[in-house]
Amino acid sequence: MSVLQTGATVVLDTALGVWLGSIIFFSFVAAPTTFDVLGDDAGQVVNAIFPKYYAFGGVLGAIAFPPTFVADIGGPLDGTVVSVLVLGGLALNLYARNVLIPKMDRAGDDAFAQYHKQSVVLNGVTMLAVTAALVLAHL
Numbered sequence: 185m186s187v188l189q190t191g192a193t194v195v196l197d198t199a200l201g202v203w204l205g206s207i208i209f210f211s212f213v214a215a216p217t218t219f220d221v222l223g224d225d226a227g228q229v230v231n232a233i234f235p236k237y238y239a240f241g242g243v244l245g246a247i248a249f250p251p252t253f254v255a256d257i258g259g260p261l262d263g264t265v266v267s268v269l270v271l272g273g274l275a276l277n278l279y280a281r282n283v284l285i286p287k288m289d290r291a292g293d294d295a296f297a298q299y300h301k302q303s304v305v306l307n308g309v310t311m312l313a314v315t316a317a318l319v320l321a322h323l
Contacts, residue, residue, distance in 0.1 A: 185256045192251035193321075196266075199248035200318040203241055203273070207311045210237055227300075231288060234303070238281035241310065245274030248317075257321050269317035273310045280306050 185193075214233075219226040252267040280303065288299050 188254055189256040192254035193256055196248055196251040196255045196321060197318070199244045199251075200270070200314055200321070203244035203248065204311065204314045204318060206237070206240060206244070207307065207314065211307060211311070234288070235281060235285050238277050238285065241277040242274060242281060245270055245277055249274060252317075252321075255321065263321075266317045266321050269313045269320070273313040273317070276306050276310045276313070 210233075215226075215230055218229050222229060248270045249267065252263045252270055255263060255266075257263045257266055284299060284302060284306070291298060
């Protein structure tokens, strides 16, 4: 493995690991705790976090994507499947940040309930894509 491949693998693993960790922390610790403490007012807090959360995921996806073409991805797969998974997660984050969040903002305080299911699905699919990319990069 060349130095370039090693560096690309480290960048890919780091970006995907941090991205996955942020999704898990937000989904299973931060958001539920906010709802436990604030009840109905939690929607306002989570709505305020969403733009930064999705932007953070977008940055990590943008960092992870280029190394998929250089990293040493062995096993039965080349980097194409990993690239597609990273690109899919990135696209979902960009959609959430640039389409879903503005819809929520336009709808006002009642938007959280209306768009919550959509954000949960986007988040879950992104988590699966990032997890799969991380695992498949190491087969």
